[in-house]
Amino acid sequence: MRTIAIYAEYWVVRLLYLLLVLVLVYGCYCYSQPNFTIGGHILHNEFYNDNVALPMWLYYLEYSIFVLVILGGLMLLITIYYALEKKRKEKIFRININRDMDYLLAELYREGGLTEEDIRRKSFELRKLMKNDFAREHLTGILRLIHRQTSGKARMDTELMMEALYCEGFIRRYLRSPYYRHKKIALNLIAEFRLQGYEKQVMKLARQKRDTLLHSDALAVLSRLNMREILLKLIEKKVTLSLWDVNVFIKNIEQDKVRNIPYAELLSTDNGGMVLLGIMLARLHGRKEFKQEMRRFTLHKNSTIKEEAVMALAAFVETQEDFEYLQGVYGLATEKAREEIIKAFKSCPDRERAMRFLEWITVNEPLIHKLNALQVILTMDVNRVIALQKREDPMIKMACAQVLDINI
């Protein structure tokens, strides 16, 4: 019933706007007529000039001016009202939030802490206050804020309190609501408290393509839930991930220290976003067993995937063969990836080979790579840098000077 009420409000507001537009258009027509009919009554148009036959467009013009002036004045009043109301609401909101947060925090941190019985009793009291969705939004919002800012027993107690509030209906209703704001509130609660049982609805939001904002938000929430199962499901449903989504996933994985990632499945899918996520995670978590897959990806058509694969290989480099492979892909690599390759050569077992390669870069590559190569050469043999500084090329001289400058 409450979901129907939300939808009813949504459509009634839009219908009212449409009605207003229709009234304005009808008003324009009536203004240009000597008489008009409303509800069966014929009314004389006082603005119509009965003595002189004026063109129709003149009436339209007069009517437009009339409407514009009224709208201008109304707009000003609405602006003033809105600005003042917003200011007042912000003030009340701040006061209420602070008051309620202080109250709950005092309870959570009181001497002796809260027992399970206390939590049940408190939650029961709070449930009595949750007479409408506004109150539910407010209370769950406060619990969410407290949950974010606390740790240990207090944090666990807020989770128990949230569970005892029985908000499932509210959350499901808000997930189904046509308003983005409602969906966002529901998603935030699910993410913060890792609420189970909503994966299907959230996955549906993640799969829809019409609202990219909602798609990203839903993915961000999924990244806080059971990671392995969620990733496998996303692979199965072929959900696309943007670079932004990949970043959010990685951030949450690192924050929650998740390690049961299905690397193999991520790396073997056709989905570019998933592959990128797999490569970045494999690199971050040092999963060197995927070296062969990374080599395959250095030839991928997507430049970001290619770049990440090369950077992963640079991070996984161990044997001389690995270094030789890196040297081989250097020419195909992007600027960022070349940087990583150069840095990796610091630990090359064949020093002379590494030196030759780095010197080649110093002589032939753009300034940014000259500098990176010289930094590595400096750590291996400062005399080589001094020798390179004697070369004729002014760019090499400048790069050597920078690398040797202790102030930088």
Add this chain to the structure above:
Amino acid sequence: MELNNWMDFLNIFFFVFAATLFLIYLATAGLSIMEVNKHLKKSRSFDYRMMLSFNRLPSVSIIAPAYNEEMTIIENIKCLLALQYLDYEIIIVNDGSKDNSLAKIIEHFNLTKVERAYELSVACAPIRGIYQSVNQAYSNLLVIDKENGGKADALNAGINVSKKDLFLAIDVDCIIEPDAILKMVKPFIESNEHVVVASGGVIRVANSCEVVDGKIVKVNYPTNFWAKFQVMEYFRAFTLGRMAWSRLNGLLIISGAFGMFDRRRVIKVGGYDKTTVGEDLELVVRLRRYMHEVEKKKYRVAFIPDPLCWTEVPESYKILSRQRNRWTRGAIDTIRKHKRMFFNPTYGITGMASYPYWVIFEWLAPVIELAGFLFLSYLVLIGGVNSRILILMLLFVMAFSVLFSTIALFIEAYTYNKYRGVKYMLQAYLFILLEMVVYQPANMLFALSGNYDFFFTKNKKGWGNMTRTGFAQKKQTN
């Protein structure tokens, strides 16, 4: 052709021009509201600071040309050092200042001359030295000392010395919001389908605002007569104008006071053009051409409707006229340089909509308005105008202008609500009403003088003396 036919033709011409402009304004209002709404949905509950823990964030150089800024340069740099971002550097380009700007910076921030290597990827005047701080707290501050070459030249020097992925070009005396870099970087990493080549943000008027330690602590409505008009003008231009064009992916200008660019692509197009005074507009147009002609990829010039940068606007008629004269000359210069884009479908929405809009409704509009005014005056003199129709037309234009500006005011209250209080709202409304009889005619004169200077005098390239009074700085007391 008989005189009557000429008059009919002119009548129709001016009517079509006005009607088209009216429809464009209606469309921009509608598109802007949709775009602002979409952005607010995204950003209202979004914590930008979460980006600080992202794995792949582009690095940023903030490049700030400085010329004779010794009064405020230290405070401005301190403000830049406090921005929220991980991998960024500040490059202050001392563009041959005649005062003690450089000496002051060196002393305050413990700078020493360093051997920093750089490539002359884009042309700039000779660099005399590069300075970096020995104090770890200022390790991301670089100062370039170079011979005077103008703003575009100074920016090019900064681009040459920078080794970061993106650069943020700012005016050194602007006040930047702490999370500005995060917001400006977001479009670059968000989009899957489009490459973002540049992003811009809203600039607000900082005159009369309370500034403490380089931060705006209280937003006040300006007390200066001319600055009050510019508040509304900036609302309209940024909130209604640029948001609409951004939605269509046809935005042609990123403000020179605050704009972020992909450094490698800017190098590929040759950096800023030193020969024009509208270097900000010209660079964006050139980038767009490059993307259509060379890379041929889907791309965007993004725009963030958040107020991220506060700047001081001219408070005197003389300085304002110089500024608008320069803007007009810059626009004309850019339009001439890239005239092949005009209604050219090769350039997509830029060629078919934004560029023609700039030609007809930005460049030519003051000329057409003047011609319209003269024509109308002639008709009135010969008794060829129905007074009722004339009055109605004028009332219509006035009513629409007022409504359009009030919509901009409403969007400001609905979104950021920086100007709080009935007093400010009513003041803004009063100046909306006065605009039509004071500010619009003045702007038209400035634009006409810009046209005249560009075509008939030698003053095509000068900036003029842009005297600024500086923000009223208060010392924070603890």
